[in-house]
Amino acid sequence: MKIYEKLKELTLNVEKVELERNEKQVNPEFNRVTTTVKLKGPEKTGYGEDVIWDPEEHDRLQENIEELTLTEGHTLEDFSERLSLQDLFFGKEPSREDYRNYRTWAFESAALDLALKQKGISLAEALSREYSRLNFIASPGLGNPPSYDKIEKIQSQVDVGLKLDATDDWSEELIEKLAESGKVRVIDLKGHYEDKDVRQEADPDLYRKVIDRFPEALIEDPVLNDGTRPLFDGEEERITWDEPITSVGSIKSLPFKPEKINIKPSRFGSVRKLLDAIEYCINHEIQMYGGGQFELSRGREHIHSIASVFYPEADSDIAPRKYNVQEPKDLPSPPLKPEKGLEGLNWKFK
Incomplete structure (x- = not known):
């Protein structure tokens, strides 16, 4: 069975869509803005994050969210199909073409998160796999001018x-x-x-x-x-x-x-x-x-x-x-060990 086939029939019940703006002044030249998408069900909430880089696109999403029709019950595949019929940029072209995928992922990942939570399982469990210790590397900005x-x-x-x-x-x-x-x-x-x-x-x-x-x-x-x-x-x-x-x-x-x-x-x-x-x-x-x-x-x-x-x-x-801060401290070392009992797309480490 293909990987996606194991997830597409997961059901989710969406009663309400909410948004939360996230903002962080990373340095004097860079203010990062993202939007948390919340798909709220009867008891659980699925979360996604819109990582579009243009703050104005986040403003427009906040202003027009009521135009989207994403509630009712769905399978994950039904939700994806319904989402594909929505105008996620509300009559205007996005400032970059790849922003269409960024926004779609925000809602689709929230839907997957909610579907998994409403079934009471993690992504790993849904795929008959396990979460492993996670290696990572860091990408510190070197500043202007670049320094060590x-x-x-x-x-x-x-x-x-x-x-x-x-x-x-x-x-x-x-x-x-x-x-x-x-x-x-x-x-x-x-x-x-x-x-x-x-x-x-x-x-x-x-x-x-x-x-x-x-x-x-x-x-x-x-x-x-x-x-x-x-x-x-x-x-x-x-x-x-x-x-x-x-x-x-x-x-x-x-x-x-x-x-x-x-x-x-x-x-x-x-x-x-x-x-x-x-x-x-x-x-x-x-x-x-x-x-x-x-x-x-x-x-x-x-x-x-x-x-x-x-x-x-x-x-x-x-x-x-x-x-991802100017003065990093209390930094965790790789590999990260996942917590037990994770649900949805949540992934926390010890």
Whole structure:
């Protein structure tokens, strides 16, 4: 039986939909906003998190939530079909096309959470699997200009691997410190983002430094063109993908079969598309690791739950939220040990 088939007939009873705005001033330049979606049943509540990056999109959702018709009883598959007929952006185009999947995931994950809770089981139990101890790596922002300071603060407390976003303004001194640390597991070249503020232009000099100075690290989302593709000759197994991965079709359309890919549930939108992609990777011996979207509420637990079932030992960039502050302290170390008696998509650690 396919993985999704084990979940699609789960029933859920939704009586009310509520939203809660989450907001955190991460640093002077970055104010993160997300929305918690609450699907309320007779006794239980299912939670999801909308991780769209544009605060105005969250405002519009709050203002128009009454337009959605998602109550009544459903199976999980019925709910997904009904949701697909709703206009989740209320007559306006989203500011980014991938936001459609982000918002869909917020509601679909809340529906799955509620369906599991109303049956009194966890995701692992529903799939006849177990939650395992969960490895993770951290992705501390290096600041502007980039420095090693925050990494030193983290490494003084815990032994944890790193995922870093390479930029043209990495100094030679910083590269040397990062390489000497031996902790860099993934370097993201961010070559495929629509957002110009996020996208890193393909720079052969930067790519060469990353390839040569971090020989054990995965290299995520490079642009492969005439100037950069030859740099990866013999290094193809280190190339991995994140931003382009949204479905089975997107995996099949990669320039070559990857050894590993990054699974971010919100990029897929629906539970079916996510689980079909996970199953495709299992069947085609493609290793998976997880990633987050700077979640502020239940969304981080949900990606922990999924990773703990399907890729618990991987170098997943899903560190607990305590890592995502300016002055991190009291940091948990990997691996995280799941609590007993978990229900729904909840995933808490001891």
